[in-house]
Amino acid sequence: MVSIQILGRKFTVNCPVEEQADLQQAVINLNERLQDxxxxxxxxxxxxxVMVVALNLCNELLQSKQRSREQFDVVLSKTGQLQKRLEQALMKTRLVASPD
Known part of the structure; x- marks a missing residue:
């Protein structure tokens, strides 16, 4: 159990020990956003x-997911291009190496 404070109100939440530092950072971030x-x-x-901050956070999350999807698509495309180039290079190597 961890005690946190948001907007001056205390809450007790269940949190694994290994996640407590992240929880505290999240609480600090949330309080900063609320105060701002x-x-x-x-x-x-x-x-x-709280409603406006929650909506802002959800919007940021959606934008982040979209950027991640776009970056994944770029990596996937470049990986495919690289694979084709490697296959072409291997084919050329095989043609050069094969005795005819």
């Missing part, structure tokens, strides 16, 4: 703050 939004939008309602 609170100052920028002059919003006092905690529910509204």
């Amino acid at each position: 939004l609170k100052q920028r939008l002059k919003v006092v309602n905690s529910e509204q703050l």
